[in-house]
Amino acid sequence: MGKRLTPLEWTAIERQYREGAPAKMLARCYGAAESTIFRRASDERWRASRSSQRLSQLDRLERLTVRLENVLRLAEAKSK
Numbered sequence: 173m174g175k176r177l178t179p180l181e182w183t184a185i186e187r188q189y190r191e192g193a194p195a196k197m198l199a200r201c202y203g204a205a206e207s208t209i210f211r212r213a214s215d216e217r218w219r220a221s222r223s224s225q226r227l228s229q230l231d232r233l234e235r236l237t238v239r240l241e242n243v244l245r246l247a248e249a250k251s252k
Contacts, residue, residue: 175203182212189213192220193235201242 177185185198195213199206212218 177202177204185209186213186216186218188235189218189220197235197239201239203242203246 181202185202185204188198189195189209195206195209198204198209
């Protein structure tokens with residue numbers, strides 16, 4: 173079971189989803205269930221941009237930074 177997400181996190185997930193980020197990656201990054209993200213995207217009619225351009229290096233680095241921060245947070249929580 174995933175964690176309960178804040179409205180701010182949902183806004184970030186929606187933005188990234190619409191930009192073409194896969195739900196599986198978003199689920200891992202935010203600690204939510206992939207099915208929850210798909211359900212919310214369907215209910216709220218989020219549409220991933222099919223014409224999304226390739227990500228710039230800066231976009232890739234920003235996404236990687238978010239993923240690494242989440243991994244570090246999880247590692248810290250487990251070590252406590």
